[in-house]
Amino acid sequence: MSVKAAKLYPCNPTTTRGASTKLSASKSKIVYTNGKTVIIRDLNDPAVVTAYAGHTQNATVARISPSGYYCASGDASGTVRVWDTVGEDNSLKGEYKVISGRINDLDWDGESKRIIAVGDGREKFGHAFMMDTGSSTGEIIGHSKVINAVAIRTQRPFRAATASDDTQIIFHQGAPYKFDKTIKTHTKFVQDVKYAPSGDYFVSVGSDAKIFIYDGKTGDTLGEFEGSGHKGSIMACSWSPDNKSIATSSLDCTVKLWDVESRKATTSWLVGSDINHQQVGNVWFAPDNIVSLSMTGDLNVFDPRVGEKPARIINGPTKAITAAVSTSLETFLTGTAEGRIIQFSAANGETSYVDGEGHTNLVTGLSSTPDGKVVSVGFDDKLREIEHRKFTPASSSLASQPKSVVTAADGTVFVAEVNAIEAIRSNQKIFELSVGYVPSSVSAHRSLVAIGGEDQKVHLYEWDGKTLKDLATLDGNKGNVTALAFSLDGVYLAAGDSSGKVILFNVDERKVLTSRWSFHSGKINSLSWTADSQHCASGSLDTHVYVWSVQKPLRNIAIKNAGPGGVNSVLWLESDGKAGKLVSAGADACARLWEITFHA
Template sequence: MSSKRTGIFPANPVTARGVSTKLSAVKDKVIYTNGKTVIIRDLNSPLLSKTYSGHVQNATVARFSPSGYYCASADANGTVRIWDTVGEDQTLKGEYKVISGRINDLEWDGESKRIIAVGDGREKFGHAFMMDSGSSTGDINGHSKAINSVSIRHQRPFRAATAADDGLIVFHQGVPFKYDKTIKTHTKFVQDVRYAPSGDHFASVGSDAKIFLYDGKTGDTLHEFADHHKGSIMACSWGPDSKSLATSSADCTVALWDVQNQKPVTTWKLGSGVNNQQVGNAWSGERDIVSLSVSGDLNIFDPRVGDKPARILNAPQKSITTAIPTSSDTFLAGTADGRILSFSTSTGGSTNLGGAGHSNFVSGLASSPEVNNAYSVGYDDRVQEIEASGDSRAAVLNSTGTSLQPKSIAVAGDGTVFVVEVNNVIEAFRSNQRVFEQASKFTPSVVAAHKALVAIGGEDQKVRLNEWDGKLLKEVSVLEGNKGGVSALAFSPDGNLLASGDSSGRIALFDVKEKKMITSRWSFHSARINSIAWTSDSQHCASASLDTHVYIWSVAKPMKNIAIKNAAPGGANAVLWLGSNTLASAGADACVRIWEVTFHA
């Protein structure tokens, strides 16, 4: 038995209101960060995207070297890591502690030899160094507050510009980089500064809604662009011809400027409200402008096409907490910030669920072969019914409140939805109405159902099998074999087997008819089991654990398994089968990875 990763659904960037998020693009690829992960997203073929998980602290910015061979990524602890982007191994070239705080931006010189990293340090706000040795190659001085952005002229003689919260732009000569002069054009925070590819000019944007153009060699101020945006301008990027400039603003607009005339050519409006504020952008390829919303959406604009984005890329921003299949190539996933998204392996895309959705942590998703729709529960104390069409489109149909905070959900064959809640409460819903409520004598933690059978796992390390007659739950057996609180349950599709995972990392396999344990040797995980999923033939099951690994187990050969190590950096929260040989895993890094599994006879 073996496995091979065949694709990845990448997460979208983490954003914050009023904070400029740095994006970088090369051809059809955009690079950004989410948590501790650096993501290289392929805009044309999302499943071909890549991730890098080498940072110990949350990553804040990443940029490709001009040569294309390396990437420099930085984190909240002031560390810069330089790694190989060409090979699959992502070999580390160097790791340097450059400032004593968060790095907000970094930039390569035109020779891919030197890097300037800037941010919010205690002793200094920026540092220039050689990429191969880490040795200093100048001083970044002149600012009194955190530096938000840095840009380097890629042609000799090298120049660099830095922009900061003190409202100043500092112009540096190089190499070595040294202070040349202070530019006082802005009246508020300067959010971004970027050099044109030609090196003839650079531009700056800020919270005063102003845009300025400067001479690339001397740093002299040339022009102020016409007032256009009504809010803070958070990012700017140049077109490859150095004649066009794109700006993204907190007034929910993106503008394309003719630099020679300092006038807007096109303006795109993206609705209203905080979620549509634009906090980052990058120019991809010859035409496309990628702008980032606070909601995490990546909006792709083609200046030749209308007044709306040509495409909008939805994806999770926070950890994926649960997931279930809806067809052989589509599935639903819930996230830690309350979103539910529908994914399609045929298109490689994901879309936010239509309808109201949850306002908080999604604690469970469930469906049943006998029922068309799916159901979700969240920490907003709601049960939602979801129309899962199986073609990547899904929408919330209705929702109802639970008595207490829900921990787990399952759907019986008659469409009854069972919810395990805090304070030892078990509830059942049907047709948007509560039909059953019971306070248990033990602490239930997870629930699973198959037709009229309902299994409830408890913190007391036991699984209780119940029969549901449409009105009451009748306990028929207590299954023992776990060594920790039961944290994941799953019936095999034929209903003959029940897999029970616990907080110690052990999985016990039970015969449902005989009501006895078959094996407890599925114990390779070293931490809590978060999810279990069966293949359609009931012969294999996969488990996802907090230890970041996924294991695939064989019923016929209990001692055989397939180990997928580090399947979800930070912890694997969900695993599911899409067809007989395709497995999906998801977890703390908000990405979904697709695996092709080969079962040998």
């Protein structure tokens, strides 16, 4: 028995409308946050991904030290965690409560010893401290409103600049850092400030759509970038490694490349035209690429040598993955809490959105049909159909909010709703069953349909093509039945409940085979059977995944902390009786591939 974490399919950054999202880079890796997770991913090698889930509050910014050995990440509570990036366990170096509110930005000095973190505090808006002890190394003062950004000169003599909603930039000398001067060049919120790699200059951008450049040692204003500028707030800027260019991202949906010497724009890329394409963050990563972040969370990768459009766009979920279904041995679809459906390639991790008019709210279920299509249901009370990675024009309105969906062998789609079961075929409702309990899950095998209810029972029906006939009620669960799955041969039915137990029933004999699958401590969200019907995987709110054996009920394979925040979906991509590949996905918006060897 063994479990190997084979692949991690990372989420994309979360964004907030009207706010700058901080991205950072270390060589070919970029760093960003989503919820409580910090993601470090290599854009040139999709297999190199780290997901750090040590924060108890939503992480807001993360940056790798110049040495490359540590990462500092801040969260919404004002806490900074410094952790090891080299080892697989990401061991914690230190945790420091630096301000009383949200941390908006932080930066390292060139020696990887000192950190300045800034944001929204009460008694102060920023703090300078040593990374190993947390002891103060100066004071960040002079601002009257929340600080949006900080930049530290990496060479001695150290300098630091902070940018704030009070329209001012404060220049600090260090270390220890102390107030030097106030710079009043902008007329609106200052969104970002960045030092050149050489330390000779730093630039600032703001909501007044202006860009200013300053002397890196003295803080003196050298001038403003002119000509063909942005028409909206500039949310982020970054320097090229050779110190000759800067890239800016704006709410006018454009990304511009500027020549520092002439202070003029040399290249402009228009990403789109609506709110979804507003650019809220960017970073320059090695060797010569710019990544700009769209409001939707898409990462647009630009090559400065190629104009007009991004060289590639990296899609991915930004909200919790709430449903998943396998479409082949190498691909699977996921539904998210924001209504998107995304296709993943298991081999290389490439992602792409399902095109067309989709859901406008949380996707509660996905199910594959006998003719190779996929149906989806969501909190917008719609059932939609997907074919060849596109939504078909056909859709059905549901009577009430759907909880779960499954497709029977004859192509009939059964939807468990708040107060009824609907049967839909060819986008037409052909039957509706009103029940005296609240349905919460559904599964089907051939003509059998099982409904899990909040009455802690499994209700078994037979489908004759026109109506559902009541066959039996299966007792054994100790909580609301939240997940159901027939084995592929139809012999077994696994029923997971809100207490964390999975009950295994023999379908023909209508009896409990085992109630020992009870190691979870939270609600069971998903169940999936292997092809030989001998092993069942369960994903739970307790963040764990277990693989259970029919022949050896007391033995299991545990994958602890498989999904921070809870596992919402598990599915087998392939299995041969001796080993298998299992996908889990959940609240952290990441999907993970596990290679599992079963008990001999």
